[in-house]
Amino acid sequence: MESALTARDRVGVQDFVLLENYTSEAAFIENLRKRFKENLIYTYIGSVLVSVNPYRELEIYTKNHMERYRGVNFYEVSPHIYAVADNSYRSMRTERKDQCILISGESGAGKTEASKKILQYYAVTCPASEQVQTVKDRLLQSNPVLEAFGNAKTLRNDNSSRFGKYMDIQFDFKGAPVGGHIINYLLEKSRVVHQNHGERNFHIFYQLIEGGEEDLLRRLGLERNPQQYQYLVKGNCPKVSSINDRSDWKVVRKALTVIGFNEDEVEELLNIIASVLHLGNVQYGGEEGNASITSDTQIKYLARLLGVNGAVLTEALTHKKIIAKGEELMSPLNLEQASSARDALSKAVYGRTFTWLVNKINASLTYTLHLLVIEVNRSFEQFCINYCNEKLQQLFIELTLKSEQEEYESEGITWEPVQYFNNKIICDLVEEKFKGIISILDEECLRPGDASDFTFLEKLEDTVGGHPHFVTHKLADGKTRKVMGRDEFRLLHYAGEVNYNVNGFLDKNNDLLFRNLKEVMCMSENKILTQCFDREELSDKKRPETAATQFKASLAKLMEILMSKEPSYIRCIKPNDSKQSGRFDEVLIRHQVKYLGLMENLRVRRAGFAYRRRYEVFLQRYKSLCPDTWPNWQGKLADGVAILVKHLGYKPEEYKLGRSKIFIRFPKTLFATEDALETRKHSLGESSWHSKACKIMFIKGFIYRHKERCPENEYFLDYVRYSFLMKLHRNLPKNVLDKSWPTPPAALVEASEHLRKLCMQNMVWNYCKKISPEWKHQLEQKMIASEIFKDKKDNYPQSVSKLFVSTRLNGEDINPKVLQALENNSLTIISFCSQYAVPVTKYDRKGYKARPRQLLLTSSSAIIIEEAKLKQRIDYGALKGISVSSLSDGLFVLHVPSDDNKQKGDVVLQSDHVIETLTKIAICADKINTININQGSIKFTVGQGKEGIIDFTPGSELLVAKAKNGHLSKHSPSSNSIS
Numbered sequence: 001m002e003s004a005l006t007a008r009d010r011v012g013v014q015d016f017v018l019l020e021n022y023t024s025e026a027a028f029i030e031n032l033r034k035r036f037k038e039n040l041i042y043t044y045i046g047s048v049l050v051s052v053n054p055y056r057e058l059e060i061y062t063k064n065h066m067e068r069y070r071g072v073n074f075y076e077v078s079p080h081i082y083a084v085a086d087n088s089y090r091s092m093r094t095e096r097k098d099q100c101i102l103i104s105g106e107s108g109a110g111k112t113e114a115s116k117k118i119l120q121y122y123a124v125t126c127p128a129s130e131q132v133q134t135v136k137d138r139l140l141q142s143n144p145v146l147e148a149f150g151n152a153k154t155l156r157n158d159n160s161s162r163f164g165k166y167m168d169i170q171f172d173f174k175g176a177p178v179g180g181h182i183i184n185y186l187l188e189k190s191r192v193v194h195q196n197h198g199e200r201n202f203h204i205f206y207q208l209i210e211g212g213e214e215d216l217l218r219r220l221g222l223e224r225n226p227q228q229y230q231y232l233v234k235g236n237c238p239k240v241s242s243i244n245d246r247s248d249w250k251v252v253r254k255a256l257t258v259i260g261f262n263e264d265e266v267e268e269l270l271n272i273i274a275s276v277l278h279l280g281n282v283q284y285g286g287e288e289g290n291a292s293i294t295s296d297t298q299i300k301y302l303a304r305l306l307g308v309n310g311a312v313l314t315e316a317l318t319h320k321k322i323i324a325k326g327e328e329l330m331s332p333l334n335l336e337q338a339s340s341a342r343d344a345l346s347k348a349v350y351g352r353t354f355t356w357l358v359n360k361i362n363a364s365l366t367y368t369l370h371l372l373v374i375e376v377n378r379s380f381e382q383f384c385i386n387y388c389n390e391k392l393q394q395l396f397i398e399l400t401l402k403s404e405q406e407e408y409e410s411e412g413i414t415w416e417p418v419q420y421f422n423n424k425i426i427c428d429l430v431e432e433k434f435k436g437i438i439s440i441l442d443e444e445c446l447r448p449g450d451a452s453d454f455t456f457l458e459k460l461e462d463t464v465g466g467h468p469h470f471v472t473h474k475l476a477d478g479k480t481r482k483v484m485g486r487d488e489f490r491l492l493h494y495a496g497e498v499n500y501n502v503n504g505f506l507d508k509n510n511d512l513l514f515r516n517l518k519e520v521m522c523m524s525e526n527k528i529l530t531q532c533f534d535r536e537e538l539s540d541k542k543r544p545e546t547a548a549t550q551f552k553a554s555l556a557k558l559m560e561i562l563m564s565k566e567p568s569y570i571r572c573i574k575p576n577d578s579k580q581s582g583r584f585d586e587v588l589i590r591h592q593v594k595y596l597g598l599m600e601n602l603r604v605r606r607a608g609f610a611y612r613r614r615y616e617v618f619l620q621r622y623k624s625l626c627p628d629t630w631p632n633w634q635g636k637l638a639d640g641v642a643i644l645v646k647h648l649g650y651k652p653e654e655y656k657l658g659r660s661k662i663f664i665r666f667p668k669t670l671f672a673t674e675d676a677l678e679t680r681k682h683s684l685g686e687s688s689w690h691s692k693a694c695k696i697m698f699i700k701g702f703i704y705r706h707k708e709r710c711p712e713n714e715y716f717l718d719y720v721r722y723s724f725l726m727k728l729h730r731n732l733p734k735n736v737l738d739k740s741w742p743t744p745p746a747a748l749v750e751a752s753e754h755l756r757k758l759c760m761q762n763m764v765w766n767y768c769k770k771i772s773p774e775w776k777h778q779l780e781q782k783m784i785a786s787e788i789f790k791d792k793k794d795n796y797p798q799s800v801s802k803l804f805v806s807t808r809l810n811g812e813d814i815n816p817k818v819l820q821a822l823e824n825n826s827l828t829i830i831s832f833c834s835q836y837a838v839p840v841t842k843y844d845r846k847g848y849k850a851r852p853r854q855l856l857l858t859s860s861s862a863i864i865i866e867e868a869k870l871k872q873r874i875d876y877g878a879l880k881g882i883s884v885s886s887l888s889d890g891l892f893v894l895h896v897p898s899d900d901n902k903q904k905g906d907v908v909l910q911s912d913h914v915i916e917t918l919t920k921i922a923i924c925a926d927k928i929n930t931i932n933i934n935q936g937s938i939k940f941t942v943g944q945g946k947e948g949i950i951d952f953t954p955g956s957e958l959l960v961a962k963a964k965n966g967h968l969s970k971h972s973p974s975s976n977s978i979s
C-alpha cells in the first residue's frame with residue numbers, strides 16, 4: 001500500500017483510514033470518486049474491502065494478477081479482491097482458524113461477481129490433486145446451474161440472485177479444496193407466478209424454451225415461444241439484450257453433467273420445470289364459487305410430467321379437503337381460491353425443487369466460505385432481508401470492535417472507548433420472543449378467527465406502538481403521515497427508514513399449500529418430487545413453522561457459524577442505476593455508504609490510530625531516514641523504531657509504541673514520512689552512482705567528453721545521461737501549460753528534444769483521454785470565441801477565464817411546454833424558463849433603456865419576449881448578420897432580413913455575457929465568419945427601410961444618448977478603463 005502513497009492526490013488513498021477528515025462523508029465519497037475515475041474499484045477500510053461495480057471488464061483478473069497476490073501481505077500491493085481471498089486462505093492455513101468472507105451490497109452491486117472471482121482465485125492458486133480437480137470443476141460449474149434456477153432479470157440487475165446463499169468450502173491439511181456446502185435462504189418463490197413489468201421469471205424457463213432441442217420440447221409439450229406461457233408474460237420482457245438464453249442453456253446443460261447429474265435426473269428436473277409452465281396455463285371457468293378447469297390439455301401434460309393421476313390432480317386443483325365431524329369432505333373452491341391454490345402449488349414445486357437442487361450440488365462437492373445477501377423489493381421478503389442486514393451489521397460492528405480491542409490489548413496500548421450506534425434495539429424489535437414483530441406476526445397467522453394483514457397491523461400498534469424505531473400512519477406526526485400509507489408500518493433501521501406494506505404478510509408467512517395438493521404431490525412418480533414431498537409431512541399434524549420463524553432460526557444458526565469464524569468483509573457498491581460504466585451517481589452512492597454502515601465502520605476502525613505496522617516492516621521501509629538506523633539497525637527492533645521516529649520529529653501525541661507494532665495516529669504523519677522517503681531515495685540513488693563514477697575514470701571522462709563514445713569517456717557520459725534523466729524525472733512539466741524543461745547537456749540536446757515532444761504528446765493524450773463530453777463542448781465553444789473575438793474586442797480577455805454556462809444559453813432542449821406557453825404569451829412561463837433565458841435590455845432610438853427583454857435561444861431560432869407581450873421569432877437561418885463594437889460593451893445587433901415585414905427592424909440587444917451569447921448565437925446561426933466587429937459605429941435598420949446608427953466612443957462608464965446628429969451614442973468603457 002505504501003507504494004502508492006505518493007500518488008494519493010490523484011488516485012485518492014487506498015485505505016480510508018488514511019483520510020485526514022475521516023468523519024466526513026463528503027471526503028469519503030470524494031476518495032471513492034477519485035479512485036473510480038482511475039478504474040481503481042477497490043479500497044480498504046482497514047481489512048474491509050469496498051468494491052465499486054465498474055460495469056465493464058477490467059484487466060485485473062488475469063493469472064498474472066492472481067500470482068501477484070499470492071502469499072503477499074495485504075498492505076504491500078494495491079487493494080484487490082484476491083488480497084482478501086489470499087489473506088483468508090493463508091490465515092486458515094497458518095492460524096488454523098476457520099475463515100468466512102461476507103459479501104454484501106444491494107442488488108447489482110457485484111456480490112455474485114465477487115464470489116465468482118474468489119472461487120476462480122482458489123481454483124487457480126490452491127494446490128490440487130486429480131481428485132481435488134474434480135471438486136474444483138464442480139465448484140466452478142455449480143455457479144451457472146445455481147444462477148439458472150435462482151437468478152432472474154430484475155429492473156436493477158439483468159442477472160439478479162433471487163435467493164440468499166451461504167457457501168462453505170472445506171480445505172484439507174495441504175490447503176487443497178476438498179469439499180463444500182451451500183445453504184440457501186429465502187428463494188423469492190413469488191417470481192414463479194408473477195413478475196413486475198420489465199422483469200423476468202427465473203432464467204431456466206427461457207433457457208429451456210430457447211435452447212431446448214426440438215424433440216425435448218416435443219416431449220415436454222412446450223412451444224418455442226415464451227409468450228405462450230402465462231407465467232412468462234407478466235413482465236412483458238421475454239428477451240434481454242445482455243442475456244443469450246440459447247448459449248446459456250448449453251452451458252447449464254453441460255454443467256449439470258459435470259456436477260454429477262445423470263440423464264434420468266436431468267430428464268426429471270426438466271419435467272418439473274415444464275410442468276410449472278403448464279400449471280400456469282391451467283385456466284378456470286365455471287360459476288362463481290365452483291371453479292372448474294376449462295381445458296384438459298394441460299392436465300394431460302401435467303399428469304405425465306409429474307407422474308400423477310390426472311383426475312386426482314384436477315380435483316385437488318378445484319377442491320379443498322375439509323374435515324367436519326371426523327369426516328373428510330371435498331369443498332369446491334371459487335375462481336379466486338382455485339387460482340391461488342394453483343399458484344401455491346407452482347411455487348411449492350419450484351421452491352422445493354430448488355432446495356433439492358442445492359442439496360444435490362452439496363452432495364457432489366464439498367466447499368467455501370461466503371454469504372451473499374440478496375436484496376428483494378417486495379415487502380415481506382424485504383422485511384426479512386433487512387432484518388438479516390440488521391443482524392449482520394450487529395455482528396460486523398461487534399467483531400470489528402472486538403478485534404480492535406484485542407489488538408490494543410495484545411500490544412499493551414490503552415483502549416479508548418468508541419462511540420457507536422448499537423443496533424441491538426432494532427434487532428430486538430424484530431426478533432424478541434412474544435414482543436417482537438415476528439412473534440406478533442406468527443400469533444396472527446396461528447390464531448383462530450378472522451385474522452388479516454390489517455389486524456396484524458393493529459396488533460403491532462398495540463404491542464410495539466411506543467417503540468422509538470417503529471411508526472405507523474396512525475402513530476406518525478403530520479409530516480410523516482403524508483409519506484405513509486394506512487397499510488404500512490415503518491422501521492427506523494440503522495441504515496435509514498423503510499416503509500413496509502403489510503399486504504400479503506400473513507399469506508407469505510403461512511406459505512400454505514392445501515393438504516390435498518400436498519397429497520397428490522406425495523404420490524408423484526417423479527423421483528425428484530418424491531424427495532421434495534415427503535409422505536411423513538402428511539401424518540405430521542403439527543402446523544409447519546411459519547416462513548419468518550424458519551428464517552429467524554436459520555439466521556440464528558448462521559450467526560453462530562459466523563461468530564465461530566474469522567470474518568473478512570467485502571462491501572459492494574453500485575455506482576449508478578443504469579448499469580453504465582464510468583457513471584458515478586453521488587446520491588445513490590451516498591445512500592449505500594450509509595446503508596452499508598461504512599462511515600460507522602471507519603469511525604470504529606480509526607478510533608485510535610490510522611496506521612499500524614509491525615516494527616520490522618516499519619524499520620525496513622524507513623531506516624534510510626535516520627543515520628542511526630541506516631544501513632542496518634543491529635539492536636532491538638523497538639529501540640530502532642523509537643530512535644527513528646525521534647529523529648523524524650514525531651510528537652508524543654502522534655504515535656504509540658506497542659509490543660510489536662508502531663501505531664500512528666494521523667495520516668499526515670505517515671504521509672510526511674513517506675514524502676521524506678521519496679526525496680531520500682533520489683539522493684541515495686545519485687550519491688551511489690556518483691561515488692562509483694568517481695572511482696572509475698571520472699576525471700578522464702570529463703576530459704574526453706566532447707569525443708565520440710570511447711572507453712575513456714563512457715562512464716562519464718553515462719553519468720551525465722543518468723543525472724540528466726534523474727533531474728528530468730524530478731522536474732517533469734506538471735501539465736500541458738507548463739513549458740519548463742531542464743537544460744540538457746550538449747551531448748543530449750537532440751535526445752532531450754525528442755523526450756520533450758514525447759512528454760508533451762503524452763500529457764496531451766492523457767488530458768484528452770480524461771476530458772468529459774461537457775468539458776469538450778466548453779472548449780470547442782471557447783475556441784470559436786477565440787477565433788471570433790481574440791484581439792478584436794476589448795472585453796474578450798476577461799471572458800476567457802469565465803466558463804460558458806450551459807443553462808444560461810442552452811441552444812437545445814427548450815421544453816416544448818415553454819414554447820407553447822410563449823405562443824400564448826403567458827407571463828408565468830417567463831420565470832419558469834428563466835434558466836434558459838438571458839435578460840437583455842433594448843435601447844430605443846432615443847437612447848433610453850427600454851423594458852427588459854428576454855432572449856431565448858432554441859436550436860433553430862431566437863425568441864425575444866418583452867414582458868411576455870411582444871414576441872418576435874428570429875430565424876437563425878435567415879439572420880443577415882451580427883454586429884458588435886470592438887469596445888468592452890455588451891451591445892450587439894442582430895440584422896434580420898428587411899423583406900420580412902413581420903419584423904420591426906433589426907434587434908439591438910445588450911448582454912452581460914456578450915462573448916458567450918454571441919458565440920452561441922454564431923454557432924447556432926452558422927455565422928462564425930460573419931460577425932462584424934466595428935470600431936466606430938454600427939448601422940441598423942429601424943423598420944420600413946429606415947436606418948439608425950450607434951456611435952461608440954471609449955469612456956469610463958456606460959452611457960447611451962441620442963446625439964445631436966440623431967445617432968445613438970454609446971460611451972463604452974475601453975479596455976484600459978477596466979482594471
Ligand SMILES: Nc1ncnc2c1ncn2[C@@H]1O[C@H](COP(=O)(O)OP(=O)(O)OP(=O)(O)O)[C@@H](O)[C@H]1O
Nearest residue numbers: 053055056057107108109110111112113157160161
Ligand atoms: N468486478 C466486476 N467487473 C466487471 N463487471 C462487474 C463486476 N462486478 C459486477 N459487474 C457487473 O455487474 C452486474 C451485476 O453484478 P452481480 O450480479 O454480481 O450483482 P449482485 O450484487 O450479485 O446482484 P443481486 O443481488 O441482484 O444478485 C454483473 O452482471 C456484471 O455485468
